[in-house]
Amino acid sequence: MATFTVDGTVIDHDSDCYVIAEIGHNHQGSLETAKKLFQAAKDAGANAVKLQKRDNRKLFTKAMFDRPYDNENSFGATYGLHREALEFGESEYRELQQYAGEVGITFFATAFDFPSADLLAKLEMPAYKIASGDLKTIPLLKHIAEIGKPIFMSTGGATQDDVRRAHDAIMPINHQLCIMQCTACYPAAPEELNLRVITTFKEAFPEALIGLSDHQSGIAMALVGYILGARAIEKHFTLNRATRGTDHAFSLEPPGLQKMVRDLRRARAALGDGIKQPIPNETKPLYKMGKKLVAARDLPAGWTLTRQDVAIKSPNDGLPPYELENVMGRTLLHPLKEDENIAFEDLQEASR
DSSP states (O other): OOEEEETTEEEETTSOOEEEEEEETTTTTOHHHHHHHHHHHHHHTOSEEEEEEOOHHHHSOHHHHTSBOOSTTOSSSBHHHHHHHHOOOHHHHHHHHHHHHHHTOEEEEEEOSHHHHHHHHHTTOSOEEEOGGGTTOHHHHHHHHHHTSOEEEEOTTOOHHHHHHHHHHHTTTOOOEEEEEEOOOSSOOGGGOOTTHHHHHHHHOTTSEEEEEEOSSSSHHHHHHHHHTOOEEEEEBOSOTTSSSSSGGGSBOHHHHHHHHHHHHHHHHHHOOSOOOOOGGGHHHHHHHOOEEEESSOBOTTOBOOGGGEEEESSSOSSOGGGHHHHTTOBBSSOBOTTOBOOGGGBOOOOO
């Protein structure tokens, strides 16, 4: 059974779902907003908050960095400057690390390139996220694996062969791998989620943890993912879905995240242990609803019981009705009043 430990929290098949509040760049370059998001995620019950780390000038070609980016969600004249306006550096990350410690929530990030992975290693991040776009970037995957921390790996836009290739690159180096079913649409429609892939991943990669990076608007599909076996759920998170930016509209606000965490915790409890047996809280309702065998009328001692002599009535505090055939043809050792319980000790042993 795959077991995975992040910042002291053990995640496995029997554990609560590990909930990651994906902040990404919903902080809009503001440390204060990021801190508010950290606190709100903690208050909602999330296990972790996650940012995205890029070295923009090394990540993008010059043409892509300089591409005009003029739209309502832009924070810069070019795509690169837009990204730079949203990017935190080492000092901001250190401040947020300290704040996460004070709040009591795990903080880590997605590494989009080698310099970012190295910076996160320098900061001793407790885990790493690999974005769907890097599933084929095998050199980066191996580099991150060598850092030795748990890895959450999204699989949006991938084939099973792509996932296998990435898995096979990471696992010989680092066994702490969570493979996350993901649809790289923002948002993703329910019919695009293909949650049965979670089962496919469980069967194909039994030594890895399986999770779900859920880009659907709402919380219901995360619960389905957990029931199918996902033990880590990542959801985009914001303080206000109407905020300027591409990710806010499909992100959860604090009440939504709180409800999702609540329902995921309930789901684990509701799954139980798989052993069918009565529980104490069923006793009272089944006393009223269940039935027993009683005398259908006043019966004298020495009477041989027939079907007409036995009634099936509530409450459930006597011989269960499945014993009906075992009392037929047996003789009463003493009289019974109407509605009085029939018990084996009232009956003469059946003749053989």
